[in-house]
Amino acid sequence: MSDTKASVLIVLAMIMASGCSVFSSNDEPTLQAQIDDLKAQLSKVSSDASKALKSAKQSDIAAQQAADAAKEALKYAKDANSKLDDLLNIDSDKN
Numbered sequence: 666m667s668d669t670k671a672s673v674l675i676v677l678a679m680i681m682a683s684g685c686s687v688f689s690s691n692d693e694p695t696l697q698a699q700i701d702d703l704k705a706q707l708s709k710v711s712s713d714a715s716k717a718l719k720s721a722k723q724s725d726i727a728a729q730q731a732a733d734a735a736k737e738a739l740k741y742a743k744d745a746n747s748k749l750d751d752l753l754n755i756d757s758d759k760n
Contacts, residue, residue, distance in 0.1 A: 749755075
């Protein structure tokens, strides 16, 4: 093992040891309260993400329906234009 890797491992071990000594059993209620708060926040974020996904799916469906309606309107417009051309005896090949 290189000296750099050994040094990093020693520093990490020292950090872990000092971190463990910082917390005592008196900190458990505070830590548990923070964990419970994080769980509640995570639950809310998960719920919000689920709602956003549902909304995005609904928007996608609505957009597809709008695109289908636009295609249908274009079809009717072309048909109406063709019928007008026929009615007015306009030959589109001569133009």
